[in-house]
Amino acid sequence: MDPLIQNLYNVLTQVQGYIYPNEVELHWSLLIVLYPYITGLVAGAFILASLERVFRVKEVRPTYELSLITALALLLTATLPLVSHLTKPFRAYEIMITPHPTSAMAIFGFVYLWYLMVVLLLEIWFDYRRDFVIWSQEKTGIMKWVYKILTLGVMDVSPETLKWDERLGRIVTIIGIPSAFLLHGYVGFIFGSIKAFAGGSGSDTPLLRS
Amino acid sequence: MMMKTEKKDKSRREFLKKVATVVVGTAAASVIKPFNAIVYATAPKKDSEHWYGMGIDLDKCIGCGRCADACKQENGVPREPFFFRTWVEQYTIKENGEVVVESPNGGIDGFKQSVPDNEIFKSFFVPKMCNHCAHSPCVQVCPVGATYESPDGVVLVDDTYCIGCRYCVQACPYGCRYIHPERHVVDKCTLCYHRIKKGLRPACEDACPRKAKIFGDLRDKNSELVKFLKEHTCLVLRPHLNTGAKVYYNSLSTEVR
Ligand code: SF4
Ligand code: SF4
DSSP states (O other), X not given: XXXXXXXXXXXXXXXXXXXXXXXXXXXXXHHXXXXXXXXXXXXXXXXXXXXXXXXXXXXXXXXXXXXHHHHHHHHHHHHHHHHXXXXXXXXXXXXXXXXXXXXXXXXXXXXXXXXXXXXXXXXHHHHHHHHHHHHHHHOXXXXXXXXXXXXXXXXXXXXXXXHHHHHXXXXXXXXXXXXXXXXXXXXXXHHHTOSSOTTTOSTTHHHHHO | OHHHHHHHHHXXXXXXXXXXXXXXXXXXXXXXXXXXXXXXXXXXXXXXSOOEEEEEETXXXXXXXXXXXXXXXXXXXXSSTTOOSEEEEEEEEETTSOEEEEOGGGGTTOOOOOSOGGGEEEEEEEEEEOOOOTTOHHHHHOSSSOEEEOTTSOEEEOTTTOOOOOHHHHHOTTOOOEEOTTTOSEEOOOOSHHHHTTTOOOHHHHHOTTOOXXXXXXXXXXXXXXXXXXXXXXXXXXXXXXXXXXXXXXXOOTTOO
């Protein structure tokens, strides 16, 4: 017998009271819960980085780069449990190309992209641009080209330009703080816009989640 | 100084007035809506030729489960007791007010009463199915638009498009959806769209020996469904959610969820 069905029979013996037959299967399980857990870490790491960047908390200076890179790495993996939870994972891109505007989940795609592209990647790029330029001159072979591409052609490392990098990076971080709350709190909105659960839905769910 | 405070007071009063209007208005709207939920859903919202719905006469249902069985055969629904497009529930209200609900295998194999006779106040059967909601929560949440409403008011799923995110399964307050274990997309009642478009009746209605299910077109004033609605006092399930449900139950007790 199919392991899913075998498992459902086991679950059925544990059901107390009555639930709709189609709801014996738990539809949003561990993989879904992992996602808010990971974005929680992303938001946390980002806030740590911004403590130094925006609020100038000197004690956390040594963790600055580490926390930004951690945020990026975790954000990239955050969608993996979500995509692997889909029964048709190869159709996942449809959310981005044919989003349905009334669906909280479709808009999530854009919240995620905003955070990834506008906040994290941009901030990291401003921080590392000088290094990219230097590395693209020092390294040889394929890595030279990788770094060259990463500079996006902006090779100017005069103190004047570096000051601009710093300033723009700071602005991005300031935008990033509310965005980190948004990204994490948005999960609450996905759950909150469901009418069917008595406990999980409500206008306060996004706040409680963030 | 005096002037300033006065001005401030005035704008504050204005503001409070506005807030009060919004609050009272919202509260009133949310109280009024459920009461005309039936009327609202009955009126088709688009210029469509048909507007399909279903009536269920609970006084007639004997809990034989033939509808649930016929549906599984007609629509290739897996036989296991976790996948149903339609199923039958047995409600038993005990003398002490406790409500017992059972649906072993969706009622396909019939029912046994687990409550001793002397404790029963009353007992009845409730066939369940998709309500083909006019403001369906499932259509609203589908991230890719794979769940949609046909122009004649039937909620359908495009299974070449569904990504299987299960958001709609979570969103349906009536538990009408499941993930098909072989096709790996969501599946639900289609009101036997393939049959009704040929002028046939849905398989469940055809199988019912008591004619407890009455499929029909709410647009057609002479349809059996409209006649049924005129002659009976019908209610929909969970009217407070304002889903615009179009499955109308005669003799629905408040205990039914
Ligand atoms: S499971 Fe399919 S039909 Fe349901 S919300 Fe997800 S994509 Fe839409
Ligand atoms: S009963 Fe459920 S599946 Fe059917 S239209 Fe309403 S929300 Fe959608």
